[in-house]
Amino acid sequence: MRLSRRTFVEGVAALTIAVSIPAMAQAEDFKMGLLVPGSVSEEGWNRIGFNALKGVEEQLGAKISYVELQQNPASFEKAFRDYASQGYKVILGHGFEFQDAALEVALDYPDTYFLISSSSIHEGNVIGLNTDTSQPFYLMGVIAAKMGKKAGLVGGMEIPPIQQAFVGFKNGAKSVNPAFPISEAYIGNFTDTTAAKEAALSMISQGADFVVPNASGATVGGYQAISESGPAVRSFSIFSDFTQVAPNNILGLYVADYAQGVVEVVHSIKDGSPPKENIIFGLKDPKVISFTFRDDGPVSVPEDIRAEVKAISAKIAAGEIKTDAQ
Template identity: 80%
Template sequence: MGLCVGARAVRIGVMPLAIAGLLGSGAVAWADQLKMGLLVPGSVSEEGWNRIGYNALKGVEEQLGAEVSYVELQQNPASFAKAFYDYASQGYQVILGHGFEFQDAALEVAEQYPDTYFLISSSDIHEGNVIGLNTDTSQPFYLMGVVAAKMGQKAGLVGGMEIPPIQQAFEGFKAGARSVNPDFPISEAYIGNFTDTAAAKEAALSMIAQGADFVQPNASGATVGGFQGIAESGKNVGTFSIFSDFTEVAPDNILGLYKADYAQGVVEVVRSIMDGNPPQSNVAFGLKDEKVMQFTFRDDGPSSVPEEIRTEIARIAAEIAAGNIRTMSN
């Protein structure tokens, strides 16, 4: 593939398929086998956000029999557009840009390829053939905020870039904490990228030095640096694994895990496109989608969330799923 310099493209597991037998009535008549491409802002070998995108691609391959390929990119908007162009020009019918940062490039390219669907993770957009797939992280982060305010005295939030998905998550955290204590102190910092683990580590250590006893990193590939800082502080600081299990990084600090089975969500969206029923609005997964979003507590750590708080969290989660609690101010 003629992808941009510095990108790494990989085609995986091509599987022959009789498309006529896969598609139901009213389905899109693909000229060839379904082909899906993936753009990730980093390496799929890393646990966390990029691996989730890869798992989604593999889910489409395994469940829908698609020919799939992915490309690993640095944070360079010009390379995003080039990769979208390359996939679309080679007949890929579905391309997933795994992150909000791919949205502008998708809009640029989509105008020239109206028959290609551009799916954008962590986006609220729906413009023609550009469809946002947004997991509402404000909901599980709201639960983390409740836990932080009930168990601690001060919290710190370490973000990557100050973009809507990260802001949404942190707004949810703050709303949850302040539902318990309106004056609960929360510090917030952004490292300006998603790759600098050292910066995330230093930001976490700085917050702990200023009295934070709960620190939550959320910085894609750099997230692990935040957990490293929490662990190396030697303090009794709580946190939650997000997207993947980071217990090995901070074994004395992880209280639980927020994980989204985004892969299955993507599979169902692609399936609907193949069946001729593409989403008519932005797709938003939340606590109501039990197969997609899970929030669990850890039972094997040196510190754990008390049973009465767990019971309260279960009640709040049910209220959020039912639409009775707003996890964001707007």
């Protein structure tokens, strides 16, 4: 259910303003704002959103600003309204959780474009930018089932983009071995690194030798648990490079250059030709999504498995394998 614009109560969940929103700006300025669910100083999901914002600044000459928020829908709506009322042409809500607030505010600001990460929406001036993470996670599942005995998946909140990623992992693993055991847990937020660490340790204690955390800012807690459990527990770096956190455990890196994808979308808006449908980035977009193997760790993916994974990746990119089928 979408939030009513009247549900906000003044004084609830004050915003942490990371870059102040200018009170006045020249009319000709092209401005973009960013809302992130946490801190952009953390490696992972929030940093990706910030990199996208900086890419728009550097490549398109936009005036930029961002706010760091806690998980509070009322604060989402207020932040969207603050930016839209001050003439920001594009506002990126970096996560599916921003979708309802954007749909509510967009009704009052038809000339502002609201981009929502990890969303499949396209409703007027609200446009979803959805990276199909089921595709690289499918490749991770294939590797886990070929090299491991059991896998564990630690998620932040049980929302569609994380569920989609985990479905991809499970489908990849089961394409190798339908009986391959996989445990799955959600910590209920994106900030509690201790909870992510404890969930990962619990899975490892129950025999998981492949563990993949996917919990935005809390993700690092999962990698800490993996690292402390020794090189027998393997993982993959997701969104950003976490090899410094778990140098002996990571076999491959899924890196999303979401920034460049966002730049292209914002460029089209600036030029007066906004997308007519939601955007889905996948393995067919190598400038946005890449999955690479790591060679500088104590354990690496054998060459025969690498060749098979590369062939599977090509089939996914060509649309021959559907990775998110339930």
